Amino acid sequence: MNRIPVPALLATTALALTLGACSGGPGGSGAGSDRAAPSTRISVNLTGRQAEAGAPVVVTLTEGPRLRQVTVTDSKGGNLAGRVSADGKTWTSERPAAPGTAYAVEAQDADGKSAKAEFATAAPDKVNKLTLAPGKNTTVGVAQPLSIVFDHPVKDKAAVERRLKVTTSNPTEGSWGWMQDWSGKDRVDWRPKEYWKPGTKVTLDAELNGVDSGSGGWFVRDYSTTFTIGRNQVVEVDLDGHRLKLLRDGQVVKDVPVSAGTPGGEKASWRGKTVLMSKEGTINMRSETVGLGDAYDKMVDYSMRLTWSGMYAHAAPWNAAYFGNANKSSGCVGMSDANAAAVYAAVQVGDPFEITGSDAKGTQALNNGYGEWNLSWADWQARSALR
Structure with missing residues (x-):
């Protein structure tokens, strides 16, 4: 340093x-007057x-x-x-x-x-860092929250939250909410009261340089990210009716048959309002990574991640006999190759997937991806350290 x-x-x-x-008297030379x-x-x-x-x-x-x-x-x-x-x-x-x-x-x-x-000032004994989502200069869907995951525990959450400044291009009411991330680390998200308005530009200035997070150490730099809200899109998944609908500006633009998780056990799907976390394309899915033994090991196309626990929407041609009439997957929302390709091309990271129906194992947890939309506005606000 x-x-x-x-x-x-x-x-x-x-x-x-x-x-x-230096000054001198009137008419004087000023000598000796310093x-x-x-x-x-x-x-x-x-x-x-x-x-x-x-x-x-x-x-x-x-x-x-x-x-x-x-x-x-x-x-x-x-x-x-x-x-x-x-x-x-x-x-x-x-x-x-x-x-x-x-x-x-x-x-x-x-x-x-x-x-x-x-x-x-003295050098810090420990430095805390963070990871921001969404990424800088990205365009995301109307349900995407701001999300910050910290490398080390944050004991003084109020001190940190005071330094997090969200600016929007139009009046948007929102609040921070603290939780433990799926990874076990401290996390704080900012979501608006309602879904974002399309076209909103959002800036986060995390002015944390010089803030002590407590036992997790000091922040030694500021962070920022800026993103834009894209098209007004909502994906509705009806587990009981075995249908997936993509709505744009309130109008249905795609309506496809699906087969979701097998009800009655761990293979059932989650319900609730979740958020498309990432579009991962073709990936290897192995059942042991989600606690289902050796049930499957497949290369899966058009994979759209919905939770950290491994729930996706994706192509599942092996389940073609069940599309539109039965839930027989290991927890994901499966559809034909053609329909999965069409949905994959149309959706944006940050689009809400509103999943309803009784054929579920419960409501998605708050930290299992972005589950904050399953809380009432009052309950979400109560998770702020400044309330």
């Missing part, structure tokens, strides 16, 4: 800068080379009329924004000082006199 040298005088937490002024101007002094709450990170930088004017501006620059060339108090005596940064970073402070008072100071 590049550190800015810290002067020994900083141990006093104050710095004075004395400026000279005298020292009043000093401008500041103190900074963080000092030395091992200052504790996570607190705002506070610059206090100890001598002088009032602060006019303060600049705090880090060793990477970035600036900490901040505000001068109403009485002009203090300046406080809007964001905390980050760990393992050197800072240079320059303050200027109302008379134009300035003072400087330097400090550096």
Whole structure:
């Protein structure tokens, strides 16, 4: 890490800068009239080379009329924004000082006199990182949530959530909700109250640099992602009627027969509002990966993932005799090659799959993919750390 040298005088937490002024009496030459101007002094709450990170930088004017501006620059060339108090005596940064970073402070008072100071924060013992979905500059369906999975546990969830800023191109009510991801890691998702409006542009600014997540360590950088909401599409799967319908702007554009999971046991399908997580094409599906022994080992075409537990919609030509009349799969929603190809080509990642019917083993869990749409709005809001 590049550190800015810290002067020994900083141990006093104050710095004075004395400026000279030259003036002479009327008609005089000014000789011998030089005298020292009043000093401008500041103190900074963080000092030395091992200052504790996570607190705002506070610059206090100890001598002088009032602060006019303060600049705090880090060793990477970035600036900490901040505000001068109403009485002009203090300046406080809007964001905390980050760990393992050197800072240079320059303050200027109302008379134009300035003072400087330097400090550096201690390096973090542990660094926390995160993974964002959806990816940057993608176009997704109307049910796609913002989802953040953290590498390490987040103990202070409220501190983290305060630094997550969602901006939308039109008024959109939404809320964060915390859960444990299917992987066992801490996760927080942001979903709107209702499905997104098509064309909405969404930006997440995760301003986490300098935030302590607790036992999981410090964040040492910011993150961001931007995505756009695509076509208004909903996929309806009727388990009891053995049909899959694709609706676009409320109109049915595809209606195909399917055979879903065999009811009455672990091979049954999940019901509920799920979200298309990914379009994976041709993949190898093996039953032991989902706890079903050695029942199958197949290369499967047009695979569309709906849950982490292995529920897909895909081509299943081996079940052709059951399409439209019986559920005989090992949990997935199967259809003919031609129909699967057509659905695969039409759907977007983030499209909702609304699965209904009694031939199910229950409702998809919250963290088994994106299950938040199965909660009421009030129940979802209650999962925010700031409620």
